[in-house]
Amino acid sequence: FRCYYEEKKQVLSDTKLTKKSRLEAVTEEDGREDNGTLFKDHFTSPSVIIESITIKNFMCHHSLGPFQFGPNVNFIVGSNGSGKSAILTALIVGLGGKATITNRGVSLRGFVKNGESTADVTVKLRNRGPDAYKGDVYGDSICIEQRISCDGVRTCRLKSKSGHLVSNKKEELTSILDHFNIQVDNPVSILNQEMSKQFLHSKSEADKYKFFMKATLLEQMKRDYIHIKQTKAVTREQVELQEECLKDLKQEFLQKKERYENLSSVGNMKKTLEDLKKMMAWCLVEKNIQVSMEAKLKRKNQLLASRSNKLKRFGDNMPDLLDTIYKAHIQGRFIKKPIGPIGACINLKDPTLAVAVESCLRSFMKTFCCDNYKDEAVLQELMSHYFSKGNRPQIIVSAFSNTVYKVQGRGVNHPDYPSVLDSLIIASPVITNCLIDMRGIESILIIKEKHAARKVMQHGRPPRNCREAFTVEGDQVYPNRYYTPDFSTAKYLGGDLETEIRQEVAQENQQRIDCEKKTMEEAKKELEEHQKRTGDVEGQYKDVRNRIEQLAEEMEPLKVNRCDSEFLMIPERRKVDRSAKSIDVEITRLRKKIGVQESSHGDHEQVVREYAEALANYRDKSNQVRDLKKFIDRLDNIMSDRQTRYKIMRRSLSVRCKLYFNNFLIKMNCCGSMMFDHNNETLSISVGRENDGMSDMRSLSGGERSFSTVCFILSLWEITESPFRCLDEFDVYMDMHNRRISLDLLLELSERQHLRQFFFITPLSTSNLPESDHIKIHQLQDPERAKGQTGEWMNNQHFQ
Numbered sequence: 001f002r003c004y005y006e007e008k009k010q011v012l013s014d015t016k017l018t019k020k021s022r023l024e025a026v027t028e029e030d031g032r033e034d035n036g037t038l039f040k041d042h043f044t045s046p047s048v049i050i051e052s053i054t055i056k057n058f059m060c061h062h063s064l065g066p067f068q069f070g071p072n073v074n075f076i077v078g079s080n081g082s083g084k085s086a087i088l089t090a091l092i093v094g095l096g097g098k099a100t101i102t103n104r105g106v107s108l109r110g111f112v113k114n115g116e117s118t119a120d121v122t123v124k125l126r127n128r129g130p131d132a133y134k135g136d137v138y139g140d141s142i143c144i145e146q147r148i149s150c151d152g153v154r155t156c157r158l159k160s161k162s163g164h165l166v167s168n169k170k171e172e173l174t175s176i177l178d179h180f181n182i183q184v185d186n187p188v189s190i191l192n193q194e195m196s197k198q199f200l201h202s203k204s205e206a207d208k209y210k211f212f213m214k215a216t217l218l219e220q221m222k223r224d225y226i227h228i229k230q231t232k233a234v235t236r237e238q239v240e241l242q243e244e245c246l247k248d249l250k251q252e253f254l255q256k257k258e259r260y261e262n263l264s265s266v267g268n269m270k271k272t273l274e275d276l277k278k279m280m281a282w283c284l285v286e287k288n289i290q291v292s293m294e295a296k297l298k299r300k301n302q303l304l305a306s307r308s309n310k311l312k313r314f315g316d317n318m319p320d321l322l323d324t325i326y327k328a329h330i331q332g333r334f335i336k337k338p339i340g341p342i343g344a345c346i347n348l349k350d351p352t353l354a355v356a357v358e359s360c361l362r363s364f365m366k367t368f369c370c371d372n373y374k375d376e377a378v379l380q381e382l383m384s385h386y387f388s389k390g391n392r393p394q395i396i397v398s399a400f401s402n403t404v405y406k407v408q409g410r411g412v413n414h415p416d417y418p419s420v421l422d423s424l425i426i427a428s429p430v431i432t433n434c435l436i437d438m439r440g441i442e443s444i445l446i447i448k449e450k451h452a453a454r455k456v457m458q459h460g461r462p463p464r465n466c467r468e469a470f471t472v473e474g475d476q477v478y479p480n481r482y483y484t485p486d487f488s489t490a491k492y493l494g495g496d497l498e499t500e501i502r503q504e505v506a507q508e509n510q511q512r513i514d515c516e517k518k519t520m521e522e523a524k525k526e527l528e529e530h531q532k533r534t535g536d537v538e539g540q541y542k543d544v545r546n547r548i549e550q551l552a553e554e555m556e557p558l559k560v561n562r563c564d565s566e567f568l569m570i571p572e573r574r575k576v577d578r579s580a581k582s583i584d585v586e587i588t589r590l591r592k593k594i595g596v597q598e599s600s601h602g603d604h605e606q607v608v609r610e611y612a613e614a615l616a617n618y619r620d621k622s623n624q625v626r627d628l629k630k631f632i633d634r635l636d637n638i639m640s641d642r643q644t645r646y647k648i649m650r651r652s653l654s655v656r657c658k659l660y661f662n663n664f665l666i667k668m669n670c671c672g673s674m675m676f677d678h679n680n681e682t683l684s685i686s687v688g689r690e691n692d693g694m695s696d697m698r699s700l701s702g703g704e705r706s707f708s709t710v711c712f713i714l715s716l717w718e719i720t721e722s723p724f725r726c727l728d729e730f731d732v733y734m735d736m737h738n739r740r741i742s743l744d745l746l747l748e749l750s751e752r753q754h755l756r757q758f759f760f761i762t763p764l765s766t767s768n769l770p771e772s773d774h775i776k777i778h779q780l781q782d783p784e785r786a787k788g789q790t791g792e793w794m795n796n797q798h799f800q
Contacts, residue, residue, distance in 0.1 A: 048133075048180040048723050049757045051124040051141060055090045057116040059083075059104075064090075066122075069757070070776030073750045075769070076761045078780030084761045085193055088728050092192075094123035094146050096156070096173050097184040103194035109152035121146045125180070127161075133179045137166055142176060180723055188215040188716045190726040193761075209676070209683035215716045216653050221646060228639065236632060242625050249618045256614040259607050273590045280583045313492050314341050314366050314393075317386035324382050334375045336400055339430050340368030341393060343492040347425040352472060354490035356446050359474030360420055361439060365492045366393040369434050371400045396434055404429045411442035412466040417456070420444045420470075445469040453477045650678060653719050660715035661685075668707070668741045685712065706731065707738040714749055724757035731762055739764070750774070 054065035064083050067076075078084045089102045089111070099105045112119040125142045127133055133142065139161035147155045158167045158176075166172070176182075183189045213219035311319045318341065329337040339345065343365035348354055358365070370376040376397050383392045412419050420441035426432045435441045447453040447469050456462065457469050457477045469477045474485040654676045665672045665687065675684040687708045710730055717725060727746075731739045747770070750758045754774060766777055 048182070049126045050091070050724060051126050052122075053087060053091060053094065053124075054120075054122040055086065056120040057113040058090055058119045058121060059086045059111055060113060061086055062113065067778055069759075069778075070774070071126075071757060072754050072774040073747065073758045073772075073776065074760070075766050075775065075777045076759065076780065077763070077766050077777060079763055079782050081783040082780035083783075084763070084780060085728060088190065088192060088726055088759070088761060090121045091123065091726070092184050092190060093148070094121040094144055095177065095182060095184045096146075096170070101185050103192055107152050108148045108154055109150055112148055112150050117150050119148045121148075125176075131179075133176055144173065144176075181721065182723060183217075186215060186217070186722065187211065188713070188720050189722040189724065191713060191728060191730075192726075193728040205682040205684050208685060209681050212654075212657070212676075212683055212716070213681075216720055218646075218650055218653070225639070225643065225646065232632060232635060232639070235628070239625060239628055239632065242621065242628075246618075246621050246625055249614070249621050253614040253618040256607070256611040259611070273587060276583055276587050276590065280587065311344060313494075314343060315387075318366075321383065321386045324385070325379070328378065328382060333378050336371040336375060338368050338370050338375060338379050338395075339400075339428055341366045342369070342431055342434070345426065345428055345431045346493075348493060349423055349425060352448075353423055353446055354493040355474040355485075355488070356448075356470040356472050357420060357423060358490045358493050359476065359485045359487075360441070360444060360470050361435065364394070364435065364439065367434075368393055368395050369400075369430050370395055370397045373397055396438060398434060398437065400430045401433055402429055404432045405436050407436065407442040410465055412445055412463055414445055414456075414463050414466070417445045417447045417469075420446060440467060443467045446472075447477075448472040450475060454482070458482075647678075654678075656719045657715045660718045661711055664711040664714055664745055665708075667745060668738070672708070672711075706734045707742055710742045710745065714745055717749065717753075722756075724759065726759040726761070728761045729763060730760065731764060740768070743769070747772075747775075 049071050050069050052066045052068050054067070055061060056063050058064070060081075061083050064086065067087065076084050076087060085104075089104050092102050093099075093108070093111065099108050099110065105111065123144045123146075125144070126140070127135060127138050127142045128140050132138075132140075137160060138158075141161040143159040143161070143163070145157040145159065147157075149155075156168060156170060156173055157165060158172055159165055177184070187195055210219065213222070311322060325334075325338060328334060342361070346357075346361075348357060368379060370379060376395050379395055380392070387393070407421070411421065420439075421432075421436070423446055424441070426435075443465050445456070445463070445466055445468075447456060448471060450471050450473070453469050453471050453475070454477065457466075457479055462479050467478075471477065473488070476483040476485070654674075658674045658676075661674055662672060670687060672685065672687040675686075677683075685708065710727075713727065713730075730746075731742060734742060746758070746760060750756070751772075751774065769775060769777070
């Protein structure tokens with residue numbers, strides 16, 4: 001609808017007459033004679049005249065021209081068949097006119113000379129003065145070349161004075177014609193022989209009225225007004241249809257608005273749901289921290305217990321389990337005493353490699369070795385007294401050997417980096433063989449630096465028999481992948497126990513401080529959000545401030561990095577008012593309630609989006625219809641004003657045409673009248689002698705009718721504007737007396753309008769024309785019919 005509106009707006013608003021019409025805007029009083037100045041030259045100097053025309057293989061002529069025309073009066077004289085009318089027809093075609101305008105055919109292909117494939121017409125226009133058309137492009141002259149093929153196709157080439165091709169588009173030629181107000185289809189500009197005959201022999205007053213309307217372009221104005229009115233009527237119908245559409249959009253908008261208002265409570269519930277989710281997340285932070293702190297406390301207690309017994313690194317019950325194993329062995333319950341845990345049976349040659357070795361053997365630190373499955377069953381039974389089923393140490397069953405496996409040839413041997421086997425001190429061959437079997441420690445390198453490990457393992461082929469490597473930080477390096485451990489300190493192979501205890505306490509305190517800092521930041525953020533949501537924040541600010549101060553007090557003792565027993569206690573966590581379970585129940589209840597609401601009214605986001613779209617569509621359509629109705633109302637006023645002006649102009653042109661017509665008849669001692677009936681669209685012309693009564697043109701002789709026609713044409717020339725005028729065989733039916741008077745009238749008008757260009761075509765002699773440098777005669781050679789072709793134009797006579 002918007003596109004339709006814009007299109008119609010453009011069509012309806014384009015009511016101004018184009019430059020092509022350029023009727024004189026005159027009032028009725030302009031037609032009155034004022035102190036003898038009725039025939040005063042009211043034209044300004046035109047910037048265009050027809051300089052020359054050349055035709056080739058056009059109609060029945062092989063070649064005519066070039067004809068160099070004068071700037072004022074041009075007589076084209078020649079007998080029948082010499083090419084007079086061909087020149088006029090070529091002028092129309094050369095300026096882009098249709099074949100039907102010439103009254104010489106219905107198709108352009110009829111203008112191609114028999115036996116030829118193409119016809120050429122070249123017209124040159126003068127292009128000077130301030131009103132020149134693209135003077136910087138075309139120069140002082142515009143050359144229009146038209147070529148017509150035998151199948152009726154026309155091609156146009158527009159050239160500058162220098163012969164440079166400027167354009168070959170029809171639109172450019174149309175712009176040139178509009179710029180210079182050239183109207184090839186207007187009988188006032190070019191009145192050819194056939195149209196003159198039709199006017200002379202027409203007995204219809206309606207035809208005369210149509211001729212007047214067409215010549216003054218009032219007919220075009222009338223058609224434009226009718227078209228605009230029709231378009232306006234169609235537009236009004238469209239507005240009515242759009243108003244019906246607007247009603248539907250309004251109804252849809254109201255429905256969407258109702259759904260939107262009903263779901264406003266859903267938005268509040270969703271906000272509450274989000275708050276509960278945040279509270280639930282808070283509880284789960286709290287829970288994870290508590291679990292982490294409990295694990296830290298357990299590890300800390302193990303370290304403290306390790307002061308008296310190193311085996312407690314592997315669990316609080318590990319010393320008791322080993323005592324029980326020893327007693328059972330004394331009692332003879334084992335065939336061979338189990339050995340373990342493995343982590344307690346190995347030592348490091350280089351203590352700095354503790355994290356690397358522990359990362360490699362992490363899953364074997366608490367593992368026990370048994371010689372047979374009977375011993376394994378006894379050990380499982382003993383372990384059940386100290387460990388739950390899911391937390392028992394691993395047991396590996398393999399026959400014990402007193403000698404270590406020979407790994408020469410299958411182990412890695414690097415000149416710069418040791419294997420895991422080379423880095424360990426292991427007293428028991430059973431443990432060594434177990435780690436060779438289960439972990440392949442003879443083929444694993446320890447490379448301290450990360451970049452060196454990547455270079456050895458991943459930049460090229462790895463060393464022979466090397467499957468993987470570990471860095472000092474415990475990173476595991478394969479040829480095509482790299483893993484980082486989740487711990488940074490050794491748990492089982494650590495050296496200085498007191499240092500480990502201090503580090504553990506420091507880490508625990510730092511974690512507590514970080515947690516409390518996060519809690520303080522969240523409290524501050526919560527305060528800021530409350531300040532944005534509500535103006536009454538003073539009480540809330542005090543509550544949050546008290547909480548921040550409380551947290552600060554709790555953090556103060558944690559800033560002291562000591563190992564005293566009083567700082568090994570975990571500060572009590574702030575209790576949440578609601579449990580995670582109750583919050584979860586509330587979340588579930590709200591989700592169900594929101595689901596019920598949305599199932600009956602639709603998804604909240606979708607409803608909001610549809611409401612916004614409906615509101616926008618309704619507003620846009622309302623504005624469009626409103627603007628278009630205002631435009632139509634404004635157009636009604638404009639059209640009414642234009643219609644009034646059109647009628648004034650029509651009356652003015654009619655009155656002026658009557659006055660000029662009578663004045664021309666007076667010059668031959670005749671009188672006449674013109675009766676316009678604009679309602680019935682008729683024009684009645686009566687002519688008579690001063691002493692005789694007036695009679696209708698139909699009762700006049702051929703010569704008298706020709707003279708009356710000339711007077712009528714001259715009257716139209718006085719009230720219309722065109723850069724040039726053409727009359728074809730205007731004097732063919734006149735006697736010598738009427739012809740002389742007609743020539744005098746034509747020359748008198750052309751002298752007054754000496755800045756206009758005139759073309760008069762006649763088969764009669766021009767020997768009695770006065771000598772004037774404004775007159776140029778073009779005498780055409782008689783056709784050589786016997787030879788079947790026309791000759792060249794004979795000569796140009798320029799009377800000085």
